[in-house]
Amino acid sequence: MNSSPEESAKCEVSFIVNGEARKAFVHPMERLLDVLRNELGLTGAKEGCGEGECGSCSVLLDGLLVNSCLVPVAQATGASIITIEGISAHALMKPLQEAFLECGGAQCGICTPGMILAAVQLLEKKPEPALADIREGLAGNLCRCTGYMQIFEAVARATRQRAAK
Amino acid sequence: MRADPAEYKLVSPGSLQTILSLMASEPAQWLPIAGGTDVMVLYSAGKLPNRKLINIWNIPELRQIEAFPDRIRIGAACTYTALRQHEIVLQEFPLLATAASWTGGIANQNRGTLGGNIANASPAADSLPALLVYDAEVTLISARGERRVAYRNFHTGYKKTALAADELIQEISLPRRFSGYFSYARKVGARHAQAISKVCLVSLGQIANGIIRDVHLAMGSVAPIPLRLNETERMLTGSKIKPSLIDAAGKSTVKEIRPIDDIRSTARYRSAVAGNLVAEFLEKLAAEGANS
Numbered sequence: 001m002n003s004s005p006e007e008s009a010k011c012e013v014s015f016i017v018n019g020e021a022r023k024a025f026v027h028p029m030e031r032l033l034d035v036l037r038n039e040l041g042l043t044g045a046k047e048g049c050g051e052g053e054c055g056s057c058s059v060l061l062d063g064l065l066v067n068s069c070l071v072p073v074a075q076a077t078g079a080s081i082i083t084i085e086g087i088s089a090h091a092l093m094k095p096l097q098e099a100f101l102e103c104g105g106a107q108c109g110i111c112t113p114g115m116i117l118a119a120v121q122l123l124e125k126k127p128e129p130a131l132a133d134i135r136e137g138l139a140g141n142l143c144r145c146t147g148y149m150q151i152f153e154a155v156a157r158a159t160r161q162r163a164a165k
Numbered sequence: 166m167r168a169d170p171a172e173y174k175l176v177s178p179g180s181l182q183t184i185l186s187l188m189a190s191e192p193a194q195w196l197p198i199a200g201g202t203d204v205m206v207l208y209s210a211g212k213l214p215n216r217k218l219i220n221i222w223n224i225p226e227l228r229q230i231e232a233f234p235d236r237i238r239i240g241a242a243c244t245y246t247a248l249r250q251h252e253i254v255l256q257e258f259p260l261l262a263t264a265a266s267w268t269g270g271i272a273n274q275n276r277g278t279l280g281g282n283i284a285n286a287s288p289a290a291d292s293l294p295a296l297l298v299y300d301a302e303v304t305l306i307s308a309r310g311e312r313r314v315a316y317r318n319f320h321t322g323y324k325k326t327a328l329a330a331d332e333l334i335q336e337i338s339l340p341r342r343f344s345g346y347f348s349y350a351r352k353v354g355a356r357h358a359q360a361i362s363k364v365c366l367v368s369l370g371q372i373a374n375g376i377i378r379d380v381h382l383a384m385g386s387v388a389p390i391p392l393r394l395n396e397t398e399r400m401l402t403g404s405k406i407k408p409s410l411i412d413a414a415g416k417s418t419v420k421e422i423r424p425i426d427d428i429r430s431t432a433r434y435r436s437a438v439a440g441n442l443v444a445e446f447l448e449k450l451a452a453e454g455a456n457s
Binding site for chain 1: 168171172174175177198200201206209210218220223266269270272276357359
């Protein structure tokens with residue numbers, strides 16, 4: 001099936017990253033994660049497992065949570081991408097950040113960008129999630145520090161604070 | 166060894182016809198990629214045999230779910246998220262919605278596709294037993310034309326399928342005749358979320374006056390392919406649910422499956438759980454099935 005490896009040509013990929021038009025000149029099979037980190041200098045998304053199990057490379061691609069390690073960059077052509085760096089202005093961020101701080105929802109911080117983006121995705125779709133919804137919404141994000149309970153509590157607390165307003 | 170992106174091509178023709186003619190011109194050279202949740206894992210690990218990939222993610226006709234009076238047609242590149250949100254899938258094919266919810270976490274459900282799950286042909290795939298119990302039919306398309314294959318005949322051996330080298334899965338069709346059935350689904354894995362199953366059972370049944378009128382049973386992770394339990398179904402159809410029947414169904418299930426020892430479980434454990442799941446389904450069918 002394999003002939004000798006042929007060099008693929010680099011191509012220009014344009015997208016909107018965190019609200020700004022950006023371009024990268026890359027091979028089409030580069031992983032979106034690597035382009036964000038190495039070409040665009042956005043190192044908030046982390047590589048944990050590199051196989052879609054841990055969620056630490058999560059970004060929002062056209063509004064949907066995805067593992068950027070599993071997206072070939074050519075498939076992101078023309079898309080709008082939000083990384084953790086670009087979400088600070090989101091209405092959910094103040095309550096989420098405060099609740100993560102208050103509940104001890106972050107320790108080493110590697111999983112945190114993915115946890116926050118998964119929580120944003122969850123709360124956008126389900127503004128008042130039950131604990132089971134929070135567990136499901138964050139099930140694709142692994143954390144080796146907290147034991148998860150503090151993170152679930154943080155999302156629950158952010159939900160309550162938002163509802164109280 | 167991580168893959169070097171410079172050694173891989175990815176083209177994005179943007180139309181189904183162009184994709185099919187490229188696949189026809191160099192059969193077995195081009196690997197279709199939709200959401201990438203399987204392909205990119207192999208790629209990243211440097212284990213992807215193909216060097217040429219063809220993007221099918223941006224083809225709108227592969228992303229539609231269309232309802233007809235007698236069936237629904239699910240485009241092969243529909244994601245698990247799309248399946249979980251579709252009203253008719255939720256109402257009439259709840260086992261498919263449940264299976265979609267079993268598949269990875271939300272990020273993988275946003276990208277992973279039903280056609281990809283079929284083409285990847287893992288015996289542990291979450292959505293495939295649901296397609297078996299709903300008597301799915303798959304439409305395969307190539308530059309030569311299209312053909313329909315009963316899904317129960319699609320998998321021909323471990324990771325072997327009826328798909329020819331130049332063919333693409335276009336859609337999956339499900340007959341709309343199961344809304345009155347009692348349904349049951351249980352996946353047994355190491356962890357509730359994002360685990361690959363040790364054993365799973367997906368089943369449908371219809372009873373009247375305690376007699377089983379119709380029953381469909383399919384299991385994952387117990388054979389080289391997703392398995393419909395034809396013998397056990399035959400034994401159960403027309404019978405009254407009672408303890409001796411449940412016992413016999415468990416034994417028949419164990420006879421019919423071909424489990425192995427692997428990293429996730431053992432053949433012995435899988436056999437024990439398989440029999441127990443069928444028993445649990447029959448108990449629930451007897452208790453609750455008359456109301457569905």
